[in-house]
Amino acid sequence: MRAQSGHIRFDKKVKYSDILPIYRDVFKRFLEETDQIPEDEPEYAEVLVEQNLLDLRNNRKPEGYNRSGNMRMMFPISDDVEFYFYGRGNDSEVPRITELVSKMLNKEGLKHDVEWDQMLLLEEKK
Secondary structure, eight states: OOOSEEEEEEOTTOOHHHHHHHHHHHHHHHHHHTTOSOTTOHHHHHHHHHHHHHHHHTTOOOOEEOSSSSEEEEOOSOSSOEEEEEEOSSSOOHHHHHHHHHHHHHHHTOOEEEEESOOHHHHHHO
């Protein structure tokens, strides 16, 4: 499957704070799988995780990972609890990463749906 974005949309009953117990594992796994942990500054990844966890503890939308790199993990401006992975280029691993994270969320019992290429920007390009 080829997809530029993989969207995880949670059940209406899920709040941002409900993601807190699994978020550290999801975020770190995302960084590891996409090879985006800076080798010379591993504490940088920990600071990013802690910033996101602080938002989740306060039931707020976290930043995710919006840095330059081969893939991003974004929490869009929305009233719903959701996030998506966005890969650049044709060689994207978006489907693999999205499915991997979906399995992690299922194990935690967080109800969600997975959708593909739902970004408005991608619609405009077509």
